[in-house]
Amino acid sequence: MATAQITVSHPLTTPNVYQPSATECPIISLLGPNSTAASVRLDVSAPFSAIRTLFDHLYTHADDAAKLNAIYPRRGILKTAATIKASSDQKFTIDLSPKRVALIPASLQQSLAGHGLKDILDFFNTLSTEYVPSILSSLSIIAGADLTAAHSTYNMNFRLCDYNPVTAASGSLNGCGAHTDYGTFTIIFQDGTPGLELEDADAPGSWVPAPGDATVILTGWCAVILSGGRITAARHRVRRTPGVRRLSAVLFLAPDLNVTLRPLGGIKPTQPFSETIMRGEIDTKVFKEVMGKRWRYREGNEEMEGHEVGTQDDEIAKLIWA
Numbered sequence: 289m290a291t292a293q294i295t296v297s298h299p300l301t302t303p304n305v306y307q308p309s310a311t312e313c314p315i316i317s318l319l320g321p322n323s324t325a326a327s328v329r330l331d332v333s334a335p336f337s338a339i340r341t342l343f344d345h346l347y348t349h350a351d352d353a354a355k356l357n358a359i360y361p362r363r364g365i366l367k368t369a370a371t372i373k374a375s376s377d378q379k380f381t382i383d384l385s386p387k388r389v390a391l392i393p394a395s396l397q398q399s400l401a402g403h404g405l406k407d408i409l410d411f412f413n414t415l416s417t418e419y420v421p422s423i424l425s426s427l428s429i430i431a432g433a434d435l436t437a438a439h440s441t442y443n444m445n446f447r448l449c450d451y452n453p454v455t456a457a458s459g460s461l462n463g464c465g466a467h468t469d470y471g472t473f474t475i476i477f478q479d480g481t482p483g484l485e486l487e488d489a490d491a492p493g494s495w496v497p498a499p500g501d502a503t504v505i506l507t508g509w510c511a512v513i514l515s516g517g518r519i520t521a522a523r524h525r526v527r528r529t530p531g532v533r534r535l536s537a538v539l540f541l542a543p544d545l546n547v548t549l550r551p552l553g554g555i556k557p558t559q560p561f562s563e564t565i566m567r568g569e570i571d572t573k574v575f576k577e578v579m580g581k582r583w584r585y586r587e588g589n590e591e592m593e594g595h596e597v598g599t600q601d602d603e604i605a606k607l608i609w610a
């Protein structure tokens with residue numbers, strides 16, 4: 289079994305600061321001085337040929353796509369709003385999670401196994417068992433408190449993205465609009481095609497491209513809250529190059545659904561949080577619901593009343609900071 293020795297070098301890391309030698313390539317390099325976004329060297333690569341095969345199979349076999357979507361009828365698994373909506377994110381996604389995978393009937397699992405699904409699920413299983421725990425421990429060092437107890441159920445989502453050139457707005461540069469992820473951390477594998485950009489925390493509106501072949505770890509709002517602001521979260525977006533297909537594979541980890549989102553015991557917040565947060569009125573489940581609506585609007589999967597439209601991050605910032 290491969291072991292992941294992930295060590296974080298960060299200004300806030302107290303003991304255990306990892307000092308790569310001159311000849312050694314760092315396991316983790318931070319992508320910006322003011323956020324916890326990092327490029328990591330992991331001993332696993334995403335199966336992009338299987339990912340391409342699964343998307344292409346589902347685009348051309350409407351019966352299999354319908355069967356897959358039927359396991360989660362509320363929102364579906366394969367999301368293709370970009371085929372008809374020019375103003376939403378111009379991408380297609382397959383959203384899986386351990387819970388949803390468990391609902392795929394054996395016959396469908398078997399028939400999709402050879403069209404990429406098996407390799408994809410093996411990849412996400414390896415990632416969750418061999419890498420997620422050590423990333424969480426590393427983030428605990430930055431947070432100054434143990435994050436593992438709040439993540440005992442491994443509340444994860446597995447997302448495949450296809451920034452396909454053939455969408456309603458084929459010339460649009462908008463692959464994925466600017467946002468901060470809601471959970472604790474996200475691991476993004478890219479197929480070598482650039483497009484992912486991180487916002488400079490000190491210069492809002494200024495975007496720094498991540499190398500197309502980097503594996504990137506980003507932190508999200510839940511990490512910011514649990515760590516009392518010691519962990520910061522990078523806003524990011526994906527820009528398309530018209531005519532160029534880009535694939536990514538993303539693992540999201542969030543706290544357990546019943547975890548109260550407030551700074552963990554013993555942490556002194558770096559800046560004041562709202563009373564709503566400090567009184568412990570919001571748990572992961574509620575927080576996800578608040579964010580989810582706007583998220584789906586941006587991705588084209590939910591309509592909104594005109595007055596509700598604003599940015600996701602502004603709303604969260606209002607909710608969590610004093």
Ligand SMILES: O=C(O)CCC(=O)C(=O)O
Nearest residue numbers: 449464476484526536538
């Ligand atoms: O595709 C990517 O590189 C990033 C996707 C992303 O940020 C997201 O789905 O939250």
Ligand SMILES: [Fe+2]
Nearest residue numbers: 467468469524
């Ligand atoms: Fe994201």
